[in-house]
Amino acid sequence: AQSVSQHNHHVILSEAASLELGCNYSYGGTVNLFWYVQYPGQHLQLLLKYFSGDPLVKGIKGFEAEFIKSKFSFNLRKPSVQWSDTAEYFCAVTDTDKLIFGTGTRLQVFP
Amino acid sequence: DGGITQSPKYLFRKEGQNVTLSCEQNLNHDAMYWYRQDPGQGLRLIYYSQIVNDFQKGDIAEGYSVSREKKESFPLTVTSAQKNPTAFYLCASRGVLGSNQPQHFGDGTRLSIL
Numbered sequence: 001a002q003s004v005s006q007h008n009h010h011v012i013l014s015e016a017a018s019l020e021l022g023c024n025y026s027y028g029g030t031v032n033l034f035w036y037v038q039y040p041g042q043h044l045q046l047l048l049k050y051f052s053g054d055p056l057v058k059g060i061k062g063f064e065a066e067f068i069k070s071k072f073s074f075n076l077r078k079p080s081v082q083w084s085d086t087a088e089y090f091c092a093v094t095d096t097d098k099l100i101f102g103t104g105t106r107l108q109v110f111p
Numbered sequence: 112d113g114g115i116t117q118s119p120k121y122l123f124r125k126e127g128q129n130v131t132l133s134c135e136q137n138l139n140h141d142a143m144y145w146y147r148q149d150p151g152q153g154l155r156l157i158y159y160s161q162i163v164n165d166f167q168k169g170d171i172a173e174g175y176s177v178s179r180e181k182k183e184s185f186p187l188t189v190t191s192a193q194k195n196p197t198a199f200y201l202c203a204s205r206g207v208l209g210s211n212q213p214q215h216f217g218d219g220t221r222l223s224i225l
Binding site for chain 1: 142144146151152153154155156159161169201203205213214215216217218219
């Protein structure tokens with residue numbers, strides 16, 4: 001079965017620092033990949049998704065992710081984080097009609 | 112506005128009691144899902160349903176039950192057999208089966224034991 005690994009459990013950054021959160025999935029073939037964000041007290045929201053085509057995907061709020069098939073990776077990046085990016089970030093991959101989530105990365109951004 | 116409504120927002124359960132969490136969607140989505148979120152463990156799939164009157168077990172179905180009598184509704188019952196029910200429960204839905212549409216999530220229900 002498909003699985004997802006997020007190696008960064010807790011990341012602490014200052015505002016304006018660059019961000020990269022790692023995400024690896026377990027096996028190849030055709031995959032659909034997602035990053036979701038959960039702001040404190042709010043529901044999960046879709047940041048971006050990859051289905052096919054350009055492996056560099058741009059999402060909301062200045063986030064982007066790069067799909068590297070050879071590395072089974074879909075890392076999330078943002079050039080300059082803001083305090084409002086403090087949240088928990090989840091990588092997910094489809095497995096037939098299910099969505100398999102990673103364990104999440106908690107990002108704290110300090111002013 | 113279309114969306115997913117979970118109720119209640121907070122729920123308390125006594126030992127030996129069954130409780131039911133509500134999930135309703137007005138997005139006309141075919142598939143619905145229940146996840147459990149625990150700190151450091153991400154979201155784990157409890158049950159999912161791709162069509163009315165049909166559902167499948169996820170990774171942690173023991174101690175839970177569901178029904179899908181209507182397309183809009185997918186209630187989750189946490190039974191007394193679930194020994195560690197304290198968690199945040201999230202309901203999600205997705206559109207046309209086999210499509211690439213992402214899942215939409217409700218605001219969640221936080222269940223605690225009295």
